[in-house]
Amino acid sequence: MGRCALEVADIFRTCGPAWRQAQQGHLSVGQLKVMSAIEQCRSAALGGHVLRCNGCDHVEIAYNSCRNRHCPKCQAKAAQRWLEARQADLLPVEYYHVVFTLPAPISEIAYTNKAVIYRLLFEVAADTLQTIAADPKHLGAEIGATLVLHTWGSALTHHPHVHGIVPGGGLSLDGERWVSCRPGFFLSVRVLSRLFRRRFLEALAQAHQAGQLKFFGEHARLADATAFARWLAPLSKCEWVVYAKRPFAGPAAVLAYLSRYTHRVAISNRRLVALDERGVTFRWKDYRIRGRTRHKTMTV
Ligand SMILES: [Zn+2]
Ligand SMILES: [Zn+2]
Incomplete structure (x- = not known):
């Protein structure tokens, strides 16, 4: 993409002052900090350094980055x-x-207990994979995995799940050799699902007992231990979905897919189309319409 492509920083620099004026009193310090970081990222405002080639005296100025979690750049x-x-x-x-x-x-x-439940999801998923893999009835090896948390499904509903990229084998328990799984078959999803369900429900019950869970609105009654136990009971009978398959396009393609989520920002620069007197035009995807590549242009 060319250097002059439109960036969120350009929009903030052009329209930010008037917008902040209009929103006065409605913006948090955190929001103002994010705006300021994005506006100043890789500009003279954050300082930088001059690189000079000793051979030809070519000079290049590299400005510092803001490193803000919400900065698209x-x-x-x-x-x-x-x-x-x-x-x-x-x-x-x-x-x-x-x-x-x-x-x-x-x-x-989980929506009102993100820190506790997301942590449990990670821990229990990792623990389930390691426990079943280490069992000599299954693989009998110590495995490693890269796990990534997704909190939204494609329908933009809160849908926490963990993706893992796992080698189909691991180190023998004495650490001496590589143990491969059967070609095309890693671990039984049924076995993984059962253990995941049991461990997660145990951990969730413990978190409740320790007073770590918060309930609001229609769930407020679950603060009571008996009500929570009754609510939890049917969940030990239903199916918990665990998926384990060899990716068609290889592990690199899955990593590329996951990387688009690991550092997600509200809107990436490449979705911006124009900034003019009508407003900002950007591409968006209507998830209610089937098909993965449908984009529309919206002017606000
Ligand atoms: Zn930045
Ligand atoms: Zn996902």
């Missing part, structure tokens, strides 16, 4: 670095793409 770079580092980790073996999903009722209470 910084996060696109960070996503690229993350992807390169993960791809460098890949071993020359078969890989499996695994997904651990929480049932809908738990997703609902």
Whole structure:
């Protein structure tokens, strides 16, 4: 993409002052900080350094980055670095793409208990994979995995799930040799799903007992231990979806897919089309319409 492509920073610099004036009193310090970071990122305001080639005296000025979590410029770079580092980790073996999903009722209470439930989701998914893989009845090896949390489904509903990229084998328990899984078959999803369900429900009950869960609105009654236990009971009977398959396009393609989410920002620079007297025009995707590449232009 060319250097003169429109960026969120350009919009903030052009329209930010008037917008902040209009929104006075409605913006948090955090929001103002993000705007300021994005406006100043890689501009003289943040300082920088001058690079000079000793051979030809060519001079280049490199301005410092803001490194803000919400900056599209910084996060696109960070996503690229993350992807390169993960791809460098890949071993020359078969890989499996695994997904651990929480049932809908738990997703609902996760919305107001993000820190506790997201942490449990990560821990229990990792623990389930390691436990089943280490069991000699299954693989009998110590495995490693890269796990990525997704909190929204494609229908833009709160839908926490964890994606994993896992080599189809691991180190023998004495650490002496590589143990491969059967070609095309990693671990039984049924076995993974059962253990994931049991461990997650145990951990969730413990978190409730420890007073770590908060309930609001229609869920307020679940603060009571008996009501919570009654609510939890049917979840130990329903199916918990675990997916484990060899990715068609190989592990690198899955990592590339995941990297688009690991450093996500509200709107990336490449979706911006124009800034003019009518407003900002950007591309968007209507998820209610089937098909993955449909884009529209919206003027606001
Ligand atoms: Zn930045
Ligand atoms: Zn996902």
